[in-house]
Amino acid sequence: MTPRTIEMELSTPGLDARGQVRNVPLGVSRRPSESVNDDFGAEHMLVNIGPQHPATHGVLRLVVELEGEAVKRVIPHIGYLHSGFEKLGEYRFYNQIIPLTDRTDYLSPMANNIAFALAVEALMGIQITERCRLLRVIACEMSRIISHLVWAGTTGIDLGAYTPFLWMFEQRERIYNLQESWTGARLTTSVARVGGMMADVPDGWEDGLREFVRTFPNTLREVDTMFTRNAIWCGRTQGVGVMNAEDAINYSLSGPMLRASGVAYDVRKDRPYLGYDEFDFDVPIGEHGDIYDRYRVRMEEMAQSVRIMEQALDKLRPGPVDVADPRITLPPKSRAMSDMEAMIFHFKQVMEGIKPPAGEVYFGVENPKGELGTYLVSDGTAKPVRWRIRPPSFLNLAALPKLCDGALLSDVIAINASIDIVMGEIDR
Amino acid sequence: MSGASADPGLHTAADTAVALRARFPEAVVRSHTVCGQVVVYVTNAGAHAVLEWLRDDVSQQFNYLTDITCVEYRDPERELEVVYQLRSLDRKVDLRVKIPLNPDGPLEVRSVLDLWRGADWLEREAWDMFGVKFRGHPDLRRILMWEGYAEGFPLRKSFPLRGHWSRAEQTRQALEANPEAYYSLEELSIAEAYHELPLDVRERLAKAGKVLP
CATH class of the missing domain: 3.30.460.80 (NADH:ubiquinone oxidoreductase Nqo5 subunit)
Structure with missing residues (x-):
């Protein structure tokens, strides 16, 4: 039987036409003179992980140099999800950028929407309403909880624990339902607007959140029972991927990564926004800077988020959500159809956009992953000159080679999971 | 001040x-x-x-x-x-x-x-x-x-x-892109594979500006 062309093309790439073993670019390159035994421990091996691999938490590619099982070097490759958001933003009105922010850190979309709106408001000097402020605090803390739930669940899977993942995703589903009933979307919420929110929460929504706040700590306790004193979990995480405080600052880590190393830097406390300074909550700090401390910090942060949401719900009173400036927020649709003036403002905003004064602002917020910075430069037109996202997991991931110093190959998976990366934000 | x-x-x-x-x-x-x-x-x-x-x-x-x-x-x-x-x-x-x-x-x-x-x-x-x-x-x-x-x-x-x-040119370039170009010289030097690469791969790497001495 004659071989078909298609079979020829699908043959093992390491063999040449005569079936002889040919050296492939990134495999174990064995010289013909060496015996098979030389491979064990004598040569460094290069292993390629990703970009399509569940344990890389997105399209991340890691090239790992191994000596036996010990990691000698890790080279991360990113950019597979690059979408040019920052460039796109320069061609859009400020409110049109909000849907782009959903797609950066897609595990906490509401927090991203709000971070961008806050930066524009700082640039324009807008004072938001009290109800809008509290709704934003609630939305930010909801995002923190769902993001940390994904982190703890998927990291558990990476280390061989499947059940807690299901418990946590069940709770995450409840917040997604709340997001859906508020914004109509589960993932791409686009909840914030410059000077307000896309909508007030629907009737009965606050009761749904109160029910979540009341029952969610049960799940935290269950997960705590499964993980915190679990011998396998402790063995895989304690003393692995250690970063001391000095290095953590030097590598510009932020969020739980930085705090697990013992540095008490939380933007909510150190540069308060949205009136976070008037809420009573604690910032958990780690001691050893290993994966286990990162886990403890994130678990405690979820409990603190519950406290913040309880206080915000108690303070929440009926009232206007959007600022009363028709140059910034759209008039109600009913008025835009019946009132001439409202229609003019509606038309001007949709066609011309909001025009901040010429200037620039850096606005950092504490996102689940770390400090999310928005750096906006305006030249007085309706579209920004520069919209820079300071992505927290980009900088956290940059420290991966340092974290993997002296680790084993199996630790690389655990360490990479502990960083809590989201490639939409890293590649933008 | x-x-x-x-x-x-x-x-x-x-x-x-x-x-x-x-x-x-x-x-x-x-x-x-x-x-x-x-x-x-x-x-x-x-x-x-x-x-x-x-x-x-x-x-x-x-x-x-x-x-x-x-x-x-x-x-x-x-x-x-x-x-x-x-x-x-x-x-x-x-x-x-x-x-x-x-x-x-x-x-x-x-x-x-x-x-x-x-x-x-x-x-x-x-x-x-x-x-x-x-x-x-x-x-x-x-x-x-x-x-x-x-x-x-x-x-x-x-x-x-x-x-x-143009879109056509970008597509053509993307289809022509050689995966070897994504490996950095550093990686190739770890594997000591550069000199063992087939000649055509080395030529394409050179096009991307990558040559090991």
């Missing part, structure tokens, strides 16, 4: 700007406050000394590098700026330092990787997106775009939103 005192904890960012003018009179071009945030413009030649002093001086302690990025304005008369966003974690003060560069001239500044390790990927991204070279960076490769990307620097204002080339 109000707020100046012997206690380093009471220095504001505005005090830092005044102290910088006094200490580096020829390096500091100007400074101003915008949206309540202090911005200091420094010359390219003096920037590294200024940043090092800001990090190390006991009255400043800007130990945390928040961000490095670049800004190019739509107005072609305005300079392209390299922006350093600094933070002192202990003193809770932020400062923005800018290096103005001529957008038509050579875009090159000194790397601050020796001061903050966090500058590594930030500088690579600034090079990738704006074409600003960071002198002294040991591994200044493209980071978000692939190696061998030849269309230019995407965040420059001279770069059209959809790129310089």
Whole structure:
């Protein structure tokens, strides 16, 4: 039987036409003179992980140099999800950028929407309403909880624990339902607007959140029972991927990564926004800077988020959500159809956009992953000159080679999971 | 300046700007406050000394590098700026330092990787997106775009939103892209595989500017 062309093309790439073993670019390159035994421990091996691999938490590619099982070097490759958001933003009105922010850190979309709106408001000097402020605090803390739930669940899977993942995703589903009933979307919420929110929460929504706040700590306790004193979990995480405080600052880590190393830097406390300074909550700090401390910090942060949401719900009173400036927020649709003036403002905003004064602002917020910075430069037109996202997991991931110093190959998976990366934000 | 005192904890960012003018009179071009945030413009030649002093001086302690990025304005008369966003974690003060560069001239500044390790990927991204070279960076490769990307620097204002080339040309290039080009020379040297690569692969690598001696 004659071989078909298609079979020829699908043959093992390491063999040449005569079936002889040919050296492939990134495999174990064995010289013909060496015996098979030389491979064990004598040569460094290069292993390629990703970009399509569940344990890389997105399209991340890691090239790992191994000596036996010990990691000698890790080279991360990113950019597979690059979408040019920052460039796109320069061609859009400020409110049109909000849907782009959903797609950066897609595990906490509401927090991203709000971070961008806050930066524009700082640039324009807008004072938001009290109800809008509290709704934003609630939305930010909801995002923190769902993001940390994904982190703890998927990291558990990476280390061989499947059940807690299901418990946590069940709770995450409840917040997604709340997001859906508020914004109509589960993932791409686009909840914030410059000077307000896309909508007030629907009737009965606050009761749904109160029910979540009341029952969610049960799940935290269950997960705590499964993980915190679990011998396998402790063995895989304690003393692995250690970063001391000095290095953590030097590598510009932020969020739980930085705090697990013992540095008490939380933007909510150190540069308060949205009136976070008037809420009573604690910032958990780690001691050893290993994966286990990162886990403890994130678990405690979820409990603190519950406290913040309880206080915000108690303070929440009926009232206007959007600022009363028709140059910034759209008039109600009913008025835009019946009132001439409202229609003019509606038309001007949709066609011309909001025009901040010429200037620039850096606005950092504490996102689940770390400090999310928005750096906006305006030249007085309706579209920004520069919209820079300071992505927290980009900088956290940059420290991966340092974290993997002296680790084993199996630790690389655990360490990479502990960083809590989201490639939409890293590649933008 | 109000707020100046012997206690380093009471220095504001505005005090830092005044102290910088006094200490580096020829390096500091100007400074101003915008949206309540202090911005200091420094010359390219003096920037590294200024940043090092800001990090190390006991009255400043800007130990945390928040961000490095670049800004190019739509107005072609305005300079392209390299922006350093600094933070002192202990003193809770932020400062923005800018290096103005001529957008038509050579875009090159000194790397601050020796001061903050966090500058590594930030500088690579600034090079990738704006074409600003960071002198002294040991591994200044493209980071978000692939190696061998030849269309230019995407965040420059001279770069059209959809790129310089036609869609057909971009597709042709993407289909022609050789996966070997994604391996850096460093990786190939670990595997000691470069010299064992087939000749045609080595030729394609050379096209992407990668040749090992």
